[in-house]
Amino acid sequence: MKIQALLSRQFLLYLTGGLLSALIDIGILQLMIRAGINPWLSATAGFFVGLLFNFLFHANLTFRSATSLRSFIQYLVVVGLNYSITLLFIYISYSLMHEGVLSGKIVSLPVIAANGYLLGKYWIFK
Numbered sequence: 001m002k003i004q005a006l007l008s009r010q011f012l013l014y015l016t017g018g019l020l021s022a023l024i025d026i027g028i029l030q031l032m033i034r035a036g037i038n039p040w041l042s043a044t045a046g047f048f049v050g051l052l053f054n055f056l057f058h059a060n061l062t063f064r065s066a067t068s069l070r071s072f073i074q075y076l077v078v079v080g081l082n083y084s085i086t087l088l089f090i091y092i093s094y095s096l097m098h099e100g101v102l103s104g105k106i107v108s109l110p111v112i113a114a115n116g117y118l119l120g121k122y123w124i125f126k
Contacts, residue, residue: 010062014117017057022109025050029105039101043090051079063125074124082112 025046032042055075059067086108093104 011117014062017054017062018113021050021054024053026105043101047083047086058120063120065125071124078116078119078124082116085112
């Protein structure tokens with residue numbers, strides 16, 4: 001892991017985009033759960049709306065990189081990985097620890113943030 005990359009101004013911008021994405025994600029998750037919608041569907045909807053915002057933010061602001069079909073496909077691979085990580089944390093929280101969906105979601109955020117930034121910087125938007 002490149003520690004200097006995690007201490008850069010670019011990483012702080014990445015975290016800002018991630019924080020905004022997370023607020024969108026969690027807001028939709030909570031609204032849907034309060035509306036009585038299945039937690040798994042709620043988590044999925046929040047994740048994908050946050051994902052769209054996240055891609056646009058990072059492509060245009062964080063990495064200022066021209067996007068291509070290849071970079072979009074790579075982004076989707078990272079999203080799939082981060083989505084799986086998120087669901088694992090939610091499963092552990094909700095099913096095994098009998099906590100709410102939100103606690104698992106929140107605990108997953110630092111893991112997927114570091115993973116997404118490093119893969120974005122060195123693989124997707126290089």
